[in-house]
Amino acid sequence: MVLDAIDPDAVDAGWLHRDRAQARDPEIDALKASIRAVGLSNPIRVVRIDQGEGRETYALVQGWRRLTAWIELRAETADPVFDRIPAAVDADGRLAAAYRRMVDENLVRRSVSFAEMAGLARAYAEEHEAGDVDAAVNALFGSASPQKRSYVRAFCDLLDALEHLLEHPAAIPRALGLATRKRLRARPETALSLYAALKREPRRAAERESAILTAWIEGRLDDPQSARASRARVRPVRPVQLRLPDGAGEARLDGGRLTLTAPRDFCAVDPARMTAALEAFLTLIEE
Numbered sequence: 001m002v003l004d005a006i007d008p009d010a011v012d013a014g015w016l017h018r019d020r021a022q023a024r025d026p027e028i029d030a031l032k033a034s035i036r037a038v039g040l041s042n043p044i045r046v047v048r049i050d051q052g053e054g055r056e057t058y059a060l061v062q063g064w065r066r067l068t069a070w071i072e073l074r075a076e077t078a079d080p081v082f083d084r085i086p087a088a089v090d091a092d093g094r095l096a097a098a099y100r101r102m103v104d105e106n107l108v109r110r111s112v113s114f115a116e117m118a119g120l121a122r123a124y125a126e127e128h129e130a131g132d133v134d135a136a137v138n139a140l141f142g143s144a145s146p147q148k149r150s151y152v153r154a155f156c157d158l159l160d161a162l163e164h165l166l167e168h169p170a171a172i173p174r175a176l177g178l179a180t181r182k183r184l185r186a187r188p189e190t191a192l193s194l195y196a197a198l199k200r201e202p203r204r205a206a207e208r209e210s211a212i213l214t215a216w217i218e219g220r221l222d223d224p225q226s227a228r229a230s231r232a233r234v235r236p237v238r239p240v241q242l243r244l245p246d247g248a249g250e251a252r253l254d255g256g257r258l259t260l261t262a263p264r265d266f267c268a269v270d271p272a273r274m275t276a277a278l279e280a281f282l283t284l285i286e287e
Contacts (some may be wrong), residue, residue, distance in 0.1 A: 005084070006082075007085075010055070010056050010058055011044070028065055028069050031066065036051035040061070045061045045062035058087070113170040114151050118153075121137045122160075151174060158172075167202075174212070176210055179217050194216040197216065239251070240253065248263075250262075
């Protein structure tokens, strides 16, 4: 690693999927005031990447707020001192190592939400772990406690289910996110009422979004259809004894599920014949 002064425009701040929300950070103004007063006390960290065309190009690893503040000061002041930004330049452009350095830096910041960490893990999983989120969480958050890693995995599940509907995932508190994910798993038949409630208010504030999630968790959004599904779900399994030519069998009825047990290998039956038999059975009970 070497210390250098580099062109801010040569830094690709989006090379890594950031684990922080992309909305303007309110602390940037304070950081700009500090830079004006004493300069940049801590250089940004970048890796050199090859983009061809013989020009210097860097990828930002650490210091997104510092880079943002520096670029804004350059635009506001036109002072040539902001034409180059102090940077620690690492020649190691391996993406996995860069991701881990970014995560380790931001883990010490309490303002990084679990949704932001989950978003990073999901992006890393798609790019480098063949979609394996567990492997991505272990790779990126190895220095975190097992409990914290479990929270990140839970928010990954939450984003998988609701990301297209959430306006403010980074504002969801840990306990609310965990409770939402728990009910989505335990009561999936009630999810439609949550989807509908979120769609009805597309430009809601973060507080309102949390209130909707809370109402759904408490069952206040459940519609009659989901309530009927819930009652069906808890009905006891009903066994039915069967008399068959080659011995006794049993059918177990559980809502929309039917389980057959008989003294024969169903896999040995011709697939076309089995399909015809099942279709005939379902047609008969509908008559």
